[in-house]
Structure formats: structure tokens, C-alpha cells
Amino acid sequence: MNRDFGPTELVFLLAALRWTVALTLVAFLGGGLGGFAVAMMRVSRLRAVRAAATVYIALLQGTPLLMQLFLAFYGLAVLTGVRLDAWPAVALAFTLYAAAFLGDIWRGTIEAIPLAQWEAATALALPRWHILRRVILPQAARIAIPPTVGFLVQLIKNTSVAAIVGFVELTRAGQLMVNVTYQPMIVYPLVATLYFAICWPISFAAGQLETRLNMKGNRA
Amino acid sequence: MHYVFQFGVVQDNWRILAEGALATLWMSVAALALGLLIAMACTYAMGSRVRALRAVVRGYIEVIRNTPLLVQLFIVYFSLPALGIRLDADEAAVLGLALNFGGYATEILRSGIEAVPHGQVEAATALGLGRMRIFRHVVLFPAIRVSYPGLAAQFILILLGSSVVSAISAEELTSTVNSLQSTTFRSFEFYFAATLIYLGMAAAARLLLDTVYWAGFTRGRPGLGGGRA
Known part of the structure; x- marks a missing residue:
């Protein structure tokens, strides 16, 4: 007998939403650390270090996230000789993915700081690390906020791809509920609504932040 | 680590992989064409004096931008039949990708x-x-x-993002690799090969789009020359 979509099924979806949020947070924090390292490598004085970061970004931005997930999943299985459950592979893949995108976003904001700032700080004989930490990064951080918040929305939406490798988050939970209720016309629009309820306010905030930043920039 | 990589089996199936890659390209280009039509219609509607029309387009853009592509595809393929709109997997994939592209393209x-x-x-x-x-x-x-330039970047995203249409059983590179790896048990090798093919396709598309930009838009326009699309 089929179950109808009711409160129990809704609770199941909401419970799975926790895993969407958890995966997003792990990837955003891990990717934030990794992305900072990638951005620092991209502005390094050593050509080889810059090149390594460039290649890393190009590889992760030039291949489908789903392929990265499969490679992490089967790659870890090859390395450890056992098939792990999806969580470590998915967390690893999303962290590496976020590191590439955040690294590229932050490289852009660092490069957006006028060269004269570097020159002035160099003329003051500040050591390079000081120039970065005290002069460049504080200014870059300010303009980095809107695109970083924007990427967070991208990340939340993309965690849905983890459903394809069997990780039970919101989208996968939706599939499971469709399998028991046969009511895709209720379940999938509801799943979309839940994503929208999380993503839209963040998108809106990113837009507001950007507008405010532009207005400040014009006044200065 | 006892695993021995075997890429020979990937080589033996190169023709099937090539067909899958072509299907991905075809699907992405079809989504691009349909998506551009959608975007042009929406852009025209955005300039309309009818407020309700503008609100509908605004809502469409916000929904597309704030929900996952995968869920959009599920709705097109699994939910629309309840409304009497029945598409096969490949049609649903193209329509879903086009609707997604159309939302972003309208904004661009x-x-x-x-x-x-x-x-x-x-x-x-x-x-x-x-x-x-x-x-x-x-x-x-x-x-x-x-x-x-924005549309070109969005097309590359669709080309790579199209790999998720395998989840609604549409036929393209990822679904091809899914079935090859399940019969040969050489999962890592096949996904590795597919990743390289996607990388090559994205790079080729980028090169082509940049060339078109350079040839079509920047000639005779000082200040725009040498720009990357």
C-alpha cells in the first residue's frame, strides 16, 4: 500500500535538511581555509607556487562537480581498499571544490586592490607578510564579502549533487519519499521550496551587501 | 594499496565514450539555443509596462537561481507528468538545462x-x-x-553541470560512464577518463567562445581588443 505524503514525510525531509546544512558548513569552513591558502599561493612571488594554484583552480573549475564526487568516492576506496560510506568522500570532494572557487574569488579581490597600495607599503619598508596582513587583506576582505556570500548559495544548491552518490541530504530524502509515496508532484516542489527558503534570503543579503559596497565606493 | 589501475578497458571502449561526449555536447548546445530564446523573451517581458508580466519573470529568475539544478530536473521529469506534460528523459534534460540557463541568462x-x-x-x-x-x-x-562574456561563462557551467542529468536517466557522457563502470568494475578509471573528457570539452568550448568574441565583437574596437570572453 502506498503512503500519502503527510507530516511524517515532511519531518523526514526537514531532518535530512540538517545534512544539507552540515555538508555546506563543513565544505564552507574547510574550503575557506583551503581557499585562503590557494589565494595566497596565487599571489606568491614564486612562479611555481602561483602555477600550482592556477592549475588547481583550472582543474576544479573545468570539471563537473559530479565527476569530482565520483573520483573522491572511488579514489578513497582505491586508497583504503575498502568502500567507505559516502560522508568522508563527499565532505572531501566538496571541501576541495569550495577551496578552488573561494581561492579564485579571493585572488580576484586581492588583485583588485590598487598596485599603489603595494608600492606605498613597500616604500615604507614593511615586510611582505606585513603588507598583506595589515594593508592588502583588510581592504580585500571588505570587497570579498558579497561574492563569498554569493558562493555560499552556490554551495548549498550544489550539495544536492551528493544525492547522486547516495549521500542522504535534502534532495536524496526527496527521492526516497517519492519512492514510498509516488507523489513527485508534491515532494519535489516542496524540496525546491525548502532550498529556496534557505537560499533566497542569503542571495538577497549578498545583493544588499554589494549595493552598499558600491555606494560606499562611489562616495569615497 | 593493492589496487592495480587498468586503463586498457577504457581504451577498448573509446567509441562508446566518444558517443557519450557528443551527446553531452549536443544536449548543452540545444539547451543553450532554447535557453537563449527563453532569456530573450524574458528580457523583452522585463521591459513591459505590464507589472504582472514583470513579476512573473522576476519570480522565474529567483526560483531558478535559488534552487538546485538537480531538483529543477526532477520537477521537469517527474513532477510535470502530473500536469499532463510527459517528456522522455533526454527532452526533460534539455528543457531543464534550458530553463536553468534561461534564468541566469535573463539576468546577464x-x-x-x-x-x-x-x-x-x-x-x-x-x-x-x-x-x-x-x-x-x-x-x-x-x-x-x-x-x-557572462553568457559564455554560463554556457561552460551548463556543459559541466549537464553531468547531473544522468540522474534522470538521460543519455550523455556521465550515464555512459555509469553503465560502463558497472559492467567492467573499473569505476575509478572510467570516471577519471570522463573527467578528462569534460576538461577537454570545457577547454575547447572556452577557446571557441573566446575566438568568436575576438572575431565578432572586438575587431576595429580599440580598447576591447585582446579581451577574454
């Missing part, structure tokens, strides 16, 4: 249009051009030039 085109100074529209009106002709020649074409 709109900011391109905002870059066209309003005085030009007024000048065209003064010359007695009709609404449709003003839209086409004075607003849309210059807007496309400004929007081109």
Missing part, C-alpha cells in the same frame, strides 16, 4: 541592457523606429555584446 542580458544609455533609445524613438526594431537593434544587439 538585463544587466547588459542597463549598460545601454537611455538616450540611445530616445534617439531611436525620435527617428521613428518601432518598438520591436528599437528593441532589436538599439537595445538587444549591443546588450548581447556586453553580455557575451
Whole structure:
């Protein structure tokens, strides 16, 4: 007998939403650390270090996230000789993915700081690390906020791809509920609504932040 | 680590992989064409005096941008049949990708249009051009030039993002690899090969799009030359 979509099924979806949020947070924090390292490598004085970061970004931005997930999943299985459950592979893949995108976003904001700032700080004989930490990064951080918040929305939406490798988050939970209720016309629009309820306010905030930043920039 | 990589089996199946890659390209280009039509219609509607029409387009863009592509595909393929709209997996994939591309492309085109100074529209009106002709020649074409880099980047995202249509059993590179790895048990090797193929396709598409931009939009325009799309 089929179950109808009711409160129990809704609770199941909401419970799975926790895993969407958890995966997003792990990837955003891990990717934030990794992305900072990638951005620092991209502005390094050593050509080889810059090149390594460039290649890393190009590889992760030039291949489908789903392929990265499969490679992490089967790659870890090859390395450890056992098939792990999806969580470590998915967390690893999303962290590496976020590191590439955040690294590229932050490289852009660092490069957006006028060269004269570097020159002035160099003329003051500040050591390079000081120039970065005290002069460049504080200014870059300010303009980095809107695109970083924007990427967070991208990340939340993309965690849905983890459903394809069997990780039970919101989208996968939706599939499971469709399998028991046969009511895709209720379940999938509801799943979309839940994503929208999380993503839209963040998108809106990113837009507001950007507008405010532009207005400040014009006044200065 | 006892695993021995075997890429020979990947080589033996190169023809099947090539067919899958072609299907991915075809699907992405079809989604691009349909998506551009959707975006142009929406962009035109955004300039309408009818407030309800503008609100519908605004809502469409917000829904597309704030929900996952995968869920959008599920809705097109699994939920629409309840409304009597029944598509096969490949059609649903193209429609889903096109709707997704269309939402982003409308936003990109709109900011391109905002870059066209309003005085030009007024000048065209003064010359007695009709609404449709003003839209086409004075607003849309210059807007496309400004929007081109953004649209090109969005196309690459669709080309790579199309791999998730395998989840609604549409036939393309990822679904091809899924079935190859399940019969040969050489999962890592096949996904590795597919990743390289995607990388190559994205790089080739990028090169082509940049060349078109350079040839079509920057010639004879100092200051735009050498730009990357």
C-alpha cells in the first residue's frame, strides 16, 4: 500500500535538511581555509607556487562537480581498499571544490586592490607578510564579502549533487519519499521550496551587501 | 594499496565514450539555443509596462537561481507528468538545462541592457523606429555584446553541470560512464577518463567562445581588443 505524503514525510525531509546544512558548513569552513591558502599561493612571488594554484583552480573549475564526487568516492576506496560510506568522500570532494572557487574569488579581490597600495607599503619598508596582513587583506576582505556570500548559495544548491552518490541530504530524502509515496508532484516542489527558503534570503543579503559596497565606493 | 589501475578497458571502449561526449555536447548546445530564446523573451517581458508580466519573470529568475539544478530536473521529469506534460528523459534534460540557463541568462542580458544609455533609445524613438526594431537593434544587439562574456561563462557551467542529468536517466557522457563502470568494475578509471573528457570539452568550448568574441565583437574596437570572453 502506498503512503500519502503527510507530516511524517515532511519531518523526514526537514531532518535530512540538517545534512544539507552540515555538508555546506563543513565544505564552507574547510574550503575557506583551503581557499585562503590557494589565494595566497596565487599571489606568491614564486612562479611555481602561483602555477600550482592556477592549475588547481583550472582543474576544479573545468570539471563537473559530479565527476569530482565520483573520483573522491572511488579514489578513497582505491586508497583504503575498502568502500567507505559516502560522508568522508563527499565532505572531501566538496571541501576541495569550495577551496578552488573561494581561492579564485579571493585572488580576484586581492588583485583588485590598487598596485599603489603595494608600492606605498613597500616604500615604507614593511615586510611582505606585513603588507598583506595589515594593508592588502583588510581592504580585500571588505570587497570579498558579497561574492563569498554569493558562493555560499552556490554551495548549498550544489550539495544536492551528493544525492547522486547516495549521500542522504535534502534532495536524496526527496527521492526516497517519492519512492514510498509516488507523489513527485508534491515532494519535489516542496524540496525546491525548502532550498529556496534557505537560499533566497542569503542571495538577497549578498545583493544588499554589494549595493552598499558600491555606494560606499562611489562616495569615497 | 593493492589496487592495480587498468586503463586498457577504457581504451577498448573509446567509441562508446566518444558517443557519450557528443551527446553531452549536443544536449548543452540545444539547451543553450532554447535557453537563449527563453532569456530573450524574458528580457523583452522585463521591459513591459505590464507589472504582472514583470513579476512573473522576476519570480522565474529567483526560483531558478535559488534552487538546485538537480531538483529543477526532477520537477521537469517527474513532477510535470502530473500536469499532463510527459517528456522522455533526454527532452526533460534539455528543457531543464534550458530553463536553468534561461534564468541566469535573463539576468546577464538585463544587466547588459542597463549598460545601454537611455538616450540611445530616445534617439531611436525620435527617428521613428518601432518598438520591436528599437528593441532589436538599439537595445538587444549591443546588450548581447556586453553580455557575451557572462553568457559564455554560463554556457561552460551548463556543459559541466549537464553531468547531473544522468540522474534522470538521460543519455550523455556521465550515464555512459555509469553503465560502463558497472559492467567492467573499473569505476575509478572510467570516471577519471570522463573527467578528462569534460576538461577537454570545457577547454575547447572556452577557446571557441573566446575566438568568436575576438572575431565578432572586438575587431576595429580599440580598447576591447585582446579581451577574454
